[in-house]
Each structure stands twice: as C-alpha cells, then as structure tokens.
Amino acid sequence: MSRLENATTPPSDADIRTWCHVCGAPDEAPDLIAAARTADSMYVEWRRLQRTGLRRLQESYVELYERTQVFRTYCANVVPGVLQTHAYATGLMRSIAQFHETPDDVADAVEARLRRSENVVRKGAHRFALVLEESVLRHRVGSAEDMAGQLGYLLSAMALPSVSLGIIPFTAERRMWMIETFTVYDEGQAEVELLTARVNVTAPTEVRQYLNAFTEFSRLAVYGADARARITAAIDALG
Template identity: 35%
Template sequence: MPPNNTSGSSNVHEARNALGKRLRELRTTAGFTGRELAEFLSWPPSKISKLENGRQTPTDEDIREWTRATHSEAETDALLASLHTLEVQHAEWQRILRTGLKPRQQELIEWDQKTRLFRAFEATVIPGLLQTAEYARARFAEGIRRLKLPNDINDAVATRMRRQEILYRPDKRFHFVLTEAALRFRLCPSEVMLGQLDRLVSFSQLPNVRLGIIGFKTQYATSPWHGFWLYDEERVLVETFSAALDLRQPQEIELYSNAFEQLAAVASYGRSARTIINQIADDLAAEVTEDSD
C-alpha cells in the first residue's frame, strides 16, 4: 500500500519500535540476556522479544517491572510518557470500548464541541453524524458482535442521535465526501437503507453542511483507501478493525488535508449529488418491490 496512506500507522509502528529499542538498551546495559530477564521477571521469553521488537505494547506495570529489574528506575517516567503517547495514537477497540459503546460516543461529543470545521471522507459507511437511528443500530450491532462488547446499544444509539444536534449550530461547518459505494453497500436491511438515503438528501440541504458524492464513473486523483475525519487542523481520526488512530502530527494533518481536498474536488454536490442519491434509492426501492411480489 502506498506510503501516503500509511503515514499514521507507520508512525505508530515506529513509536512502538522506538520504545522497544529503549527497553532493549536498558536490558543490555544491566547485563541481562533476554532469557535471563524473562526468568527474573517470571515472564515467557517470547514476551521479552515481542516487547523489544515492537510486536507487543507494554502495560504500565510491564514498564515498572522492567526498570526495577534493570536498576533503571530513573527512566520509568520517560518510558511511561512514551507509552501513553503511543496509546493515544493507537487505541485498541477492546480497550476503549471495554465498558460499552456509549462512553466513546460521549467522548466524540466533547470533541464535537471544540471543533468548528469537520471534514469527513467515508468510502464504505455513512458517517455517524448523518446516520439514522436504525442505520446506527445496525453499525453498533456489528461492532458488539465482532468485538464481543457489552451490549449498551440503546444508549449508544441515543447518544449518537444527540450528537447530531450539532449539525444545526450555525457556528459549525461540515464537509462530508462519500463514495457511491458507501450508499450501495448492504450493511443493513433495505428498508433501513431507504430511510438513510432520504435522510442524506435532507441533511444535504442544511446551510452549513456540504455533502459530496463520488460516483462510480468518476476518475479519482487520490485512491479512496479508507475513511478518515479531520477536526479543524488539530487531529485526524482513522478507524481500523482493531483500533482507532488519533493522529496529531502537523505533517499527518497536512497529508490528510491534501488527500481530502483531492477527493472533494472530484465529488458531485448539490442537485447533482441528490440525483445520485435518488437514483440509488430508486434502484433499491425497485428491488424491495420485486422481493415483496
């Protein structure tokens, strides 16, 4: 995959490798082999290798035990700071959603309040701020099933709907760019998707919302590798199957801003965008009618 698509995940990988390299330096300075340190800490030898080679992220307690064993307690605070920076950049869903889906939605509301310009590109799903309750329920149900999360789906849906109140604030601006595929993927029952398409048409007419659709016949200048959100010029959020990437380096924000502008430049807006949405709705409605005959 091209480097311009992997900047965020590459930086996370580099940060984990740098932390592992520092742990290895402390071990070798203390005169331990990997196996000797593992025996001293009552850890499997493979854990030492994984931590030092960036294949596993240490816990706070791992860091403290490591520095105690290697008589390098003076390094503990710096190592913990590096670890916590890494955890912000790469937050695994199993950790951040361990108490359910609602707290994550509440956290996003807090960021929504701070942000004036929202830019979002989605290649496969409808953005959360534009979802109907039924579509949101289907998305949350998938996450609960896939990640085996506590089931607080009703609270999560209600909180997501409350987030959407921000769309009506005149001091906020929103620019959404979606692929036609995101409108055609069958991620929920057809009747739910028909309601969702109707909601998109309504939202597209709000004065502070700009909704662009990239049709299948469009020639792309930048590949639609994955979805991402830009919050002002402060952060980029990228969601993967396993984690949420929270990117705040200036060069990463610039990279994603440029990618967004190139994707937005080839999208259709206004009446043209609504024509695409309505055609998809007509196609889907015809299928629903055929299935009911």
C-alpha cells in the same frame, strides 16, 4: 539523560527541541513533540475502547465535537456518524457489537450518538464537509426500508447550511485511491478508523497529508443536483 534513556522520565518539549537542534534537525521538533504528547492515545485498540460497551465511546467524543468548528470527513464504507438515522445507526452498531463481542448496550449507544450529532449539526457554529464514495450509498445497512430512510435523510441534510455533502462517482477518474475512513477536526487532529483500532494523528506533517487527501477527494466528488441524483438512484435501486 539516563532518566530519559531508561524511560523513567518522558522528554519535555524543551528536551525535544534541544535534541533536534543538536542533531541539526530543528524542523522535526513539532512532529516529535506531538508524538510524545499523544503516545498513549495515538493507537488504541477498539477492544480497549469498547470493553464496557459502545455508549461510553460515543459520549467520549462530546467535548471534541463541541470545540471543533470544521469537520472534514471522508468515508468509503458507511454513512458518517453525524448524518446517521436511528435505524441505520442501530443496524451498524449491532454489527460492530457482535463482531467485536462487546457488551450489548446498542440502544443506549445509538441514543448517545444521535444526541451528540443533533447538538453539533443543528446547533452552534459548526461546519461539516463530508465526502462519500458512491459505494456507501449502495452498501446496505439494516433492511431496505432502513436504508431508504437513511438515503432520504442524506437528501434532506444537504439542505442544511452547515453541511456540504459530496459523492465520488463510481466512474470518477481517480487521482486519489480509496483509503480508510478519516475525519480531520479543524486543522490540528485527524482520526483514522481501522478494523481493529482508532489512530489519532496530531503530528502537523501527517495532519497536513490528511488535509491534502481530503482536498483531492473533494475534487473528485460531485455536489448539488449531481449528488442528489446519485442518492435518488440508490433509493430507486432498493426496489
């Protein structure tokens, strides 16, 4: 006990289960075990992840992407990385590099992102359920030409059998408020993107909350012809 109390030794899974049992709260054990296993990676500042540039960060996701079967992503600000075009990704990453003052390896980072996306979107048995706020279609990244190309790519991506793309209209009667961008990988891990950090969520009850939020966002979204109409309207608005 003294080693645990003085942080000399981290608690084992068995220690946590025993402690929860003694405290009369055995149902809390799974969340506490998940938190203990991911304490070092639960909240990581972008400046730490990006200290050598953006390319290595993109490459660090490869293993996770390859083993994930179902991706559930909600975005209220930008197009999800798996569906970004070269020009859009370049404009976005250049903004990120400038804001966070990271080493300029944008060109290599973009290539790494596109290569990673190509491998999972068009190859293997991966499925993507993506829900975007309509504002994402109007938030311009790069030039008008770059944005038109990105929106056009969304239209073509909707035809892919692995992709389900929904748009939440401006006029939707909200049952779920807009929140931060997040992705749930299968049903065991959620990742949340904040301005200053990446939050990795593995506690089962918290992951379920993100799954529930995604379900609510999915119910607000329109699909098929209605979604294409909103994307087309955004393209027309570029002039």
